[in-house]
Amino acid sequence: MVKDIQDKIIRLKQSNDVCILAHSYMSEEICEVADFTGDSYALAVKAMSVSQKTVVMCGVRFMAETVKMLSPDKKVILSHPDAGCPMAEQFDRKYIEQIKDKYKGYAVVAYVNTTADIKAVSDVCVTSSSAVKICRAIPEKNILFIPDINLGRYVAEQIPEKHFEFIAGGCPVHSNIGVEEALKAKAAHPSALLLVHPECNHEVTATADYAGSTSGIMEFAAKSENSEFIIGTENAIVQHLQFKFPDKKFYPLSKNLICADMKLTTLQDVLNCVQGAGGQEIIMDEELRLSAVKCILKMIEYGG
Ligand code: 13P
Ligand code: SF4
Numbered sequence: 001m002v003k004d005i006q007d008k009i010i011r012l013k014q015s016n017d018v019c020i021l022a023h024s025y026m027s028e029e030i031c032e033v034a035d036f037t038g039d040s041y042a043l044a045v046k047a048m049s050v051s052q053k054t055v056v057m058c059g060v061r062f063m064a065e066t067v068k069m070l071s072p073d074k075k076v077i078l079s080h081p082d083a084g085c086p087m088a089e090q091f092d093r094k095y096i097e098q099i100k101d102k103y104k105g106y107a108v109v110a111y112v113n114t115t116a117d118i119k120a121v122s123d124v125c126v127t128s129s130s131a132v133k134i135c136r137a138i139p140e141k142n143i144l145f146i147p148d149i150n151l152g153r154y155v156a157e158q159i160p161e162k163h164f165e166f167i168a169g170g171c172p173v174h175s176n177i178g179v180e181e182a183l184k185a186k187a188a189h190p191s192a193l194l195l196v197h198p199e200c201n202h203e204v205t206a207t208a209d210y211a212g213s214t215s216g217i218m219e220f221a222a223k224s225e226n227s228e229f230i231i232g233t234e235n236a237i238v239q240h241l242q243f244k245f246p247d248k249k250f251y252p253l254s255k256n257l258i259c260a261d262m263k264l265t266t267l268q269d270v271l272n273c274v275q276g277a278g279g280q281e282i283i284m285d286e287e288l289r290l291s292a293v294k295c296i297l298k299m300i301e302y303g304g
Contacts, residue, residue: 002029005267009033012274019052020270021067023059024214025234025262028243030058030270039215040066041112041127044296047071056273060261061282062088065116068282069293077273079265081280085113086261087171087199090147093117096167099144103165107140110295111148113171116284120291122146124298128198129213131155135162137302150175154198154205173234173259174199181254182207185230189251195220196232196253204232204253221245234259 010033013020021043022034031037036046040059044066047055054075057064062085064078096118100108110122111131119125126134132155135143141162145152147169156164174197182204186194193209195217205211210220214237221229221241231238232253241250272278 002267005271006033009267009271009274012271016054016274016276017052018054018056018274019047019050020056020274021047021058023057023063023262024218024240025236025259026058026265027236027267028239029267030265031240033267033270034058039127039129039213041130042215043067044070047074047076056270056279058265058270059083060085060088062113062115064282065284065292066112066296068284069116069119069289069296072284072286072289076282077279078282079273079279080269083261083264085171087111087147087169088113088115088118090169091118091167093121096121096146099146099167103142103144105140106142106144106165107138109135109138109143109145111146111151112296114147116288116292118146119293119295120288122295124302125295126155126299127213129216130299130303131198132158134299134302135159148199150201150205151198153202154211171199173257174232175201176256177201177204177232177254179203179207182230182232185251185253189228189230191226192228192230192249192251193224193226194230194232194253200232208232218244221248221250233257234262236262 020034022031022037040063047067048070056077057067058079060083068076108122110125112127144165149166150170152166195210196208198211228249230251230253235252235257238250238252
């Protein structure tokens with residue numbers, strides 16, 4: 001059954017000139033039919049160079065918006081209309097503008113997990129893998145980091161020469177994991193290395209052997225000589241790693257590391273999208289796109 005749907009998707013994406021992008025939090029069966037898999041930023045950059053006129057983004061809304069910002073001439077479809085990122089949608093533009101008033105002269109650094117509306121009032125965008133590099137490279141000494149306080153603190157710790165301010169935002173999935181759970185997992189698997197996403201709480205990240213983006217975690221596990229790992233990010237990554245490296249062992253840091261929004265997209269949704277009958281097309285006002293894309297282009301300029 002799964003194989004039949006996958007074969008249909010592969011046939012239709014070719015005849016309908018569709019490129020499928022899948023964030024690494026998607027299920028194995030969706031990643032198998034994707035043209036590219038990876039982290040949110042890598043996928044948006046990849047979409048710029050593909051020949052297909054339609055791109056289906058299997059992930060959450062801010063990811064599809066980022067693809068649209070960088071590829072305005074393509075038709076961009078979000079795989080499931082209800083798939084949002086609670087962190088990206090936590091604050092509205094008005095709230096960020098009020099905070100900016102309080103921190104005049106600060107560079108507003110926005111995590112890529114933000115809406116186009118928030119990017120439009122930010123100075124530079126960062127991803128979990130480029131945040132330290134970009135915050136170090138920008139000329140401003142004072143930085144207002146939005147919206148993820150955990151990622152922000154992780155970055156600030158590595159750049160003590162700069163001054164950071166934060167807002168109380170974050171990922172409800174990653175930030176829900178406490179340090180007790182991390183210590184318990186380490187005690188249960190004493191030979192395993194703990195690899196976490198910096199969206200986790202500061203205390204959890206501090207106990208980790210590595211902190212980085214979803215792609216960073218996968219690369220670390222691939223290259224490491226170690227054979228056991230506790231994975232502190234969405235549990236789809238545990239599944240992908242176990243498929244890729246059957247001789248290594250991967251344990252979830254917590255059974256609660258499940259992003260409900262990322263789980264919304266099914267293989268059938270992907271089929272509906274390539275048939276032109278599913279998902280939701282991202283329509284973005286050109287004025288908004290131009291203001292929002294500026295902070296992404298700035299990140300690229302600073303080597304993100
Ligand atoms: P990456 O940018 O590392 O893929 O992370 C996206 C995300 O939503 C993490 O929770
Ligand atoms: Fe957003 Fe967290 Fe889900 Fe990532 S895991 S998409 S940050 S809610």
